[in-house]
Amino acid sequence: MDGGKQLARRIRSARNISQITGAMEAVAASKMKKAQAIAAGGQPYQEMLGMVAGQLRRQAGGDFGHPLLIQTESQAAKPKLHILISSDKGLCGGLNSNLFRLAERAIPASGPVIAVGRKAVDYCHKTNWEMVGANPEIGDKPDYSQTKPSSAIAMEEFLARRVSSVVLIYQKFHNTLTQRPTADTLLPVQLKTVEEEMKMFNLNYIFKPGRQELLADLLPYYVHMSLYQAVVSAKAAEQSARMIAMKTASDNAEDVRGNLQLLYNQKRQEMITAEISDVVTAGMALYEK
Structure with a gap:
C-alpha cells in the first residue's frame, strides 16, 4: 500500500503543523x-x-x-x-x-x-x-x-x-x-x-x-x-x-488532516476488500477442485 504510506506521512505532517500553529x-x-x-x-x-x-x-x-x-x-x-x-x-x-x-x-x-x-x-x-x-x-x-x-x-x-x-x-x-x-x-x-x-x-x-x-x-x-x-x-x-x-492555519491544517484521514480510510478499506475477495476467490477455487 504505497499510496497509503504516503497518505500516512501527509497526515502526520498536517497533524504536526496543526500542533505548531496551535501553540x-x-x-x-x-x-x-x-x-x-x-x-x-x-x-x-x-x-x-x-x-x-x-x-x-x-x-x-x-x-x-x-x-x-x-x-x-x-x-x-x-x-x-x-x-x-x-x-x-x-x-x-x-x-x-x-x-x-x-x-x-x-x-x-x-x-x-x-x-x-x-x-x-x-x-x-x-x-x-x-x-x-x-x-x-x-x-x-x-x-x-x-x-x-x-x-x-x-x-x-x-x-x-x-x-x-x-x-x-x-x-x-x-x-x-x-x-x-x-x-x-x-x-x-x-x-x-x-x-x-x-x-x-x-x-x-x-x-x-x-x-x-x-x-x-x-x-x-x-x-x-x-x-x-x-x-x-x-x-x-x-x-x-x-x-x-x-487560528485559521490550525483550522485549515485540521481540515486537511481530516480529508487525508478519510482518503486513507477509503484506500485501506479498498485494500481489505480486495484481500477478502482474493481469499474468497481462492477458497472457491479449492472447493470446486
Whole structure:
C-alpha cells in the first residue's frame, strides 16, 4: 500500500503543523491580551491630554501661536513627512500588506519617511522613499522611551520647516477582529475641545506657570504621546491579527488532516476488500477442485 504510506506521512505532517500553529496561537493570544490592555489603558489618557491642551489653547487667547500648531504659507509647498509603523515580525495575515498598500498610495516617490518596525524598515529599503529615521526594533512591549526619538525627529523636521506636515500611517486597533490601516495627522497639532467634558476647566484656576508657558511645555509631550499611542495600537492590532492567522492555519491544517484521514480510510478499506475477495476467490477455487 504505497499510496497509503504516503497518505500516512501527509497526515502526520498536517497533524504536526496543526500542533505548531496551535501553540503559536496560544502564545499570540496571551500577547494579544497584554497588548490590548496597554492600548486601551493609554487611550483615555491620550484623549484627556488632547482636551486639556485644547482648552488651555482656547484660554490662552487667539494671539497665542506655538510653532507646532502653525503651518506657514511657504511651508505648505513642502513635502509631507510620513511615519510608517509596522510589525517587527510576519505571520500576521495581510496586516502589513494592507498597511503598505495604503503607504504606496499616500507617500510620493522620494518622499521623506520615518520607519518604525522591522517590516517598515525593510519595505522602505525596497522603495525610492527617503528614510530620514528608522526604529527597527520595537518589541512586544513598546516603551515610551523607544518611540520618543522618532517623534523628536518629526518635530525637528517640522520646526525647521523642511516638511509641510507629519502623518502617521499605521494599523489602528478597533477590536480583535478589526484592524484598519489609518492615516492620522500628527503635525501641525490639531487640538479639540469638548465643552461638555471640559466644564472643570471653566473654573477660575490660577496656573503657575501661565497658560501659555504650560501649553508650550505640554504640546511637545502631546506629540510624543500621540506617536507612542499609535505604536501600541499597532502592536495590539499585530498580535490580534497573528492570533487570528494562527487560528485559521490550525483550522485549515485540521481540515486537511481530516480529508487525508478519510482518503486513507477509503484506500485501506479498498485494500481489505480486495484481500477478502482474493481469499474468497481462492477458497472457491479449492472447493470446486
